[in-house]
Amino acid sequence: MPPVDPPRVLFVTSSAFNHVTGGGITFSNLFRGWPVDRLATIHSDPVPVADDVCRRYYRLGPSEITRWPRLRAHRPAAAMEQAPASAQPAAAPLRLAKRVLIGNAWPDSGRLSRELEGWIADYRPEVLYTILGAIGMMELVDAIRVRFDLPLVVHFMDDWPSDLYRGGLLSWAPNARMRGLLKRLVGAAAVRMAIGEDMARAYEQRHGTPFSVFQNAVAPSGEAAKAPPGDATIRVVYVGSIFGNAQSESLIDIAEAVSRLASRGAPMRFDIFSPLHLAEAFRDQLEISPAVTLRDTITDDAEFFRRIALADILVLPVNFDAASVRLIRYSMPTKLPAYLVSGTPILVYGPSGVAQIEDARRHGWGLVVARRDTDELSTALTRLAEDAALRASLVDKARDLARDRHDAARVRAGFQERLVAARATTMRGRAGYRRER
Numbered sequence: 001m002p003p004v005d006p007p008r009v010l011f012v013t014s015s016a017f018n019h020v021t022g023g024g025i026t027f028s029n030l031f032r033g034w035p036v037d038r039l040a041t042i043h044s045d046p047v048p049v050a051d052d053v054c055r056r057y058y059r060l061g062p063s064e065i066t067r068w069p070r071l072r073a074h075r076p077a078a079a080m081e082q083a084p085a086s087a088q089p090a091a092a093p094l095r096l097a098k099r100v101l102i103g104n105a106w107p108d109s110g111r112l113s114r115e116l117e118g119w120i121a122d123y124r125p126e127v128l129y130t131i132l133g134a135i136g137m138m139e140l141v142d143a144i145r146v147r148f149d150l151p152l153v154v155h156f157m158d159d160w161p162s163d164l165y166r167g168g169l170l171s172w173a174p175n176a177r178m179r180g181l182l183k184r185l186v187g188a189a190a191v192r193m194a195i196g197e198d199m200a201r202a203y204e205q206r207h208g209t210p211f212s213v214f215q216n217a218v219a220p221s222g223e224a225a226k227a228p229p230g231d232a233t234i235r236v237v238y239v240g241s242i243f244g245n246a247q248s249e250s251l252i253d254i255a256e257a258v259s260r261l262a263s264r265g266a267p268m269r270f271d272i273f274s275p276l277h278l279a280e281a282f283r284d285q286l287e288i289s290p291a292v293t294l295r296d297t298i299t300d301d302a303e304f305f306r307r308i309a310l311a312d313i314l315v316l317p318v319n320f321d322a323a324s325v326r327l328i329r330y331s332m333p334t335k336l337p338a339y340l341v342s343g344t345p346i347l348v349y350g351p352s353g354v355a356q357i358e359d360a361r362r363h364g365w366g367l368v369v370a371r372r373d374t375d376e377l378s379t380a381l382t383r384l385a386e387d388a389a390l391r392a393s394l395v396d397k398a399r400d401l402a403r404d405r406h407d408a409a410r411v412r413a414g415f416q417e418r419l420v421a422a423r424a425t426t427m428r429g430r431a432g433y434r435r436e437r
Helices: 022-031 077-082 085-101 114-123 135-148 172-188 197-207 248-263 276-286 301-310 322-328 336-341 355-363 374-386 388-405 408-423 431-436
Strands: 009-013 039-043 057-059 065-067 108-110 127-130 152-156 191-194 234-239 268-273 292-295 313-317 346-349 367-369
Touching (some): 009 022, 039 114, 114 135, 127 408, 191 408, 234 248, 248 276, 248 374, 276 292, 301 336, 313 374, 336 388, 346 355, 346 374
Parallel strands (some): 039 057, 234 268, 346 367
């Protein structure tokens, strides 16, 4: 049940409500049950939105988010394929120049357009909730909170402040702008949230202020009974997005290990379920043998839980490179609560020091391979397939943790009560807002 008299929440985000991406699923679960007339979303999400949790949307355009300086970035690869052949050779030098000068993110800027201002005024929000993001998004959030004098709730999903605006000769300028905005908004927030305990502790030290922990949760009904095996095939499964700066390289390692075992006669196959608009770029590197298949993501909850319950091994990969670790070292994957209740043992593959790897070690819910080594991966896969006692131990610990930490009713109630608490922020506590106007 939602809180009594919940506030009218305005959600500003690059990832809106959907049943495809990790962010979309997490937000849908946290806000489920919130009155639809008291929730509105301003977003820039390329994934189509869902209307089962929120029905009032405003999609950001160039009137609100623009490149900074006001220059157009080089055209994406799809556009270059349609360009005349004579124009294509210029793309590589442009990309190189961008990397050398700008680094890993092109700066943008945000403003509160007259159209958006009117849309917000008609809605009459009482609380502003956001995951922040790039400069343009933070400038827009700051403009909205000041213009409408709203208590702010910030929620961090990964450590993007440590990753954005790096690597270019001129990236120091947008990096300084980003950090100034971040300090201003975190300092002004009535409520601050992190995706996991490790992130909360790190951010409390970094910003000198408390952070609550809220991540995705699962209902007890999501706990699926294990189906009896229909054949001797060992089904290894991954469900989730694939990003080059998060898990792609380790997922490729797992595909190689499974392919190697299958070539030696092991009845093993690897099924990868991922949004194809992200995953298609990795198909050739993943489908290296008939034992590996890349499929589209699963959007139906019942089918999702059925698939992971039917699996024999679930995998949770994290890249080992420094850039990936810098971005996701404190992140906890959206799929984790569902993995934990599935009744399927989990193989966790990634570097030490990353939150999800250390959490598996700390609580014993997964078999950890913390060194990049396909031979060690192959050994771990074989052990999980053959050691019934190990499988049972991992499953029991995973389910115990899920019930203790990820119960949807308890997590959702706590999250929603924090939004109510944000509305109750006193005018004394928000006096700084008026001085900034």
